[in-house]
Amino acid sequence: MKVLVTGGMGYIGSHTCIQLLEAGFTPVIFDNLYNSKATVNERIRLVTGQTVEFIQGDIRDKALLVKTLEQHNIDAVIHFAGLKAVGESVEKPLEYYDNNVNGTLVLVDAMRDAGVTRLVFSSSATVYGDPHTVPITEDFPTSATNPYGRSKLMVEECLTDFQLANPDWSITLLRYFNPVGSHPSGQLGEDPQGIPNNLMPFVSQVAVGRREYLSVFGDDYPTPDGTGVRDYIHVMDLADGHIAALQRVGIQSGLHIFNLGTGNGSSVLDMVKAFEQASGKSIAYKIAPRRPGDIAECWADPAKAYAELGWKATRTLQQMTEDTWRWQSENPKGYPE
Ligand code: NAD
Ligand code: UD1
Numbered sequence: 001m002k003v004l005v006t007g008g009m010g011y012i013g014s015h016t017c018i019q020l021l022e023a024g025f026t027p028v029i030f031d032n033l034y035n036s037k038a039t040v041n042e043r044i045r046l047v048t049g050q051t052v053e054f055i056q057g058d059i060r061d062k063a064l065l066v067k068t069l070e071q072h073n074i075d076a077v078i079h080f081a082g083l084k085a086v087g088e089s090v091e092k093p094l095e096y097y098d099n100n101v102n103g104t105l106v107l108v109d110a111m112r113d114a115g116v117t118r119l120v121f122s123s124s125a126t127v128y129g130d131p132h133t134v135p136i137t138e139d140f141p142t143s144a145t146n147p148y149g150r151s152k153l154m155v156e157e158c159l160t161d162f163q164l165a166n167p168d169w170s171i172t173l174l175r176y177f178n179p180v181g182s183h184p185s186g187q188l189g190e191d192p193q194g195i196p197n198n199l200m201p202f203v204s205q206v207a208v209g210r211r212e213y214l215s216v217f218g219d220d221y222p223t224p225d226g227t228g229v230r231d232y233i234h235v236m237d238l239a240d241g242h243i244a245a246l247q248r249v250g251i252q253s254g255l256h257i258f259n260l261g262t263g264n265g266s267s268v269l270d271m272v273k274a275f276e277q278a279s280g281k282s283i284a285y286k287i288a289p290r291r292p293g294d295i296a297e298c299w300a301d302p303a304k305a306y307a308e309l310g311w312k313a314t315r316t317l318q319q320m321t322e323d324t325w326r327w328q329s330e331n332p333k334g335y336p337e
Contacts, residue, residue: 002026002073003246004116006059006107007080008052009036011190012122012179012235014044016078018188019239021048025246028072030065031081032058035193037335043187059103065110076118076170076250078242079107082151085197086126086293089148100151101158108162118250119159120172120242125231125261125298127153127175134265135301138175138257145293163255170253172245177231177261177300179238181320182327189327190235191334199271200232200320204328207281214283216268218290223297227268231261231299234315234323244311261300262313271321278321279329 003020007013008029014036017027021044029041029052038054045051053072057064059081068074082100083089089096104121111119128136129143144150156173163171180200182189195211196202205211219226241260249256266274272283306312 001075001246002028004028004030004069004072004074004077005080006030006077007082009033009038009040009054010080012176012238013078013080014040014188015183015235016080016239016242017044017052018048018183019236019243021050021052023243025243027052028068028074029054030057030059030068032056035083037191037337039335039337040188043335047183047185047187059107060098062106062110065107066113069110069114069116074114074116076120076246077107077111077116078120078246079104080122082122084148086146086148087197089151090146093147096147096151097154101154104155105158108159117166117169119170120174120245120250121155121159123156123173123175124149124152125175125177125259125300127156128298130295131298134297134299135263136259136298137301138259138304160255168253170250170256172249172256172258174241174245175257175259176238177233177259177298179235180232180324181234181236181315182323183236184323184326186326186330189324189331199268200324203272203275203283204324206283207275207279207325208328208332210332212284214272214285215288216285217288217294219287221296223267225267225269228294229265229267229297229299231264232266232271232317232320233260233262233313234320237262237313237315241305241309241311244305244309248309258305258309259300259302260305261302263300263302265297265299266317270317274317274321275325278318279325
């Protein structure tokens with residue numbers, strides 16, 4: 001099976017390409033390198049011994065997409081490409097709706113022209129808004145509190161309507177919880193540009209001395225230690241979830257929705273402690289005010305993915321932090337140019 005991976009040079013896409021190769025699929029990467037570097041592909045080759053074809057292009061370029069889908073005889077698309085920084089989305093809503101919503105519509109239109117009818121989409125637990133309780137099942141009500149979240153929700157709704165009108169299509173919406181960790185080789189990992197927005201990249205940059213201390217956003221939440229609780233999932237488990245989805249429902253027509261999480265919640269201070277153990281470094285932190293828009297706790301009920309995809313997360317918090325540390329300490333400045 002040949003799989004077009006939009007955003008395949010990015011954090012989750014690159015790890016998924018490795019697992020696709022391991023599972024016998026042929027990935028083809030389509031990425032505009034807005035938030036990634038082409039040297040990622042060199043690392044994929046180092047780890048797998050295989051070369052992945054790369055097309056540098058934008059998902060809003062329909063002609064290039066149609067040409068790519070046809071020339072490469074693509075059977076399915078995994079769609080990671082998009083913008084993902086919540087704070088930035090508040091400042092630049094147009095860019096977020098254009099890349100994430102318009103970009104997905106152009107991609108689906110191109111797939112229709114090229115006769116490719118299988119799509120797996122990167123959604124997010126952000127579509128559950130502030131959940132009324134935890135753990136979260138797929139039938140919880142959805143809502144959004146910022147343009148990034150709204151763009152994911154809009155895409156989910158567009159794809160749901162489209163699948164209803166085109167019942168022969170297979171469309172899978174994967175709602176990721178909090179991806180962390182890196183490939184165990186230390187060759188690939190998360191390489192955010194500028195100051196990291198997310199917890200784990202920030203913690204690991206404190207550990208290598210790129211940042212002075214971590215600001216812990218709030219210690220007065222109604223959680224066991226007062227800090228926010230999330231469902232951190234190893235990026236390799238997440239990658240495996242895509243393979244399971246392609247194999248199990250990617251060939252069945254219908255709309256398929258799955259949470260990809262572990263079902264366990266960890267607090268900010270749990271993560272700091274786990275990282276200190278993995279790295280042997282002490283992580284300086286200061287308690288800071290709550291970050292606007294943050295919720296107290298969020299974790300998945302991953303039972304549906306296990307029942308229907310035969311997939312569950314198996315990697316531990318220790319593996320998540322050890323792998324992050326290996327990547328960060330061996331590549332303190334991220335990928336080379
Ligand atoms: P990333 O920024 O590392 O990867 C996204 C890739 O898409 C980058 O390589 C970027 O260059 C590319 N891209 C962006 N806009 C493009 C465009 N218009 N045309 C072509 N390529 C484009 O992000 P990631 O963490 O790997 O996330 C991948 C997907 O998963 C995103 O859709 C994101 O919203 C979603 N997601 C991520 C998280 C997370 O915490 N990382 C959580 C939930 C959902
Ligand atoms: C963020 C996004 C969410 C996205 C998710 C995917 C926001 C508001 N939300 O969620 O849309 O789907 O990533 O991974 O950005 N924290 C600190 N200090 C920091 C950074 C984070 O204390 O410097 C805390 C946060 O308050 C939170 C936890 O760490 O309790 C995790 O934060 P983060 O990694 O940003 O993820 P989310 O907020 O869960």
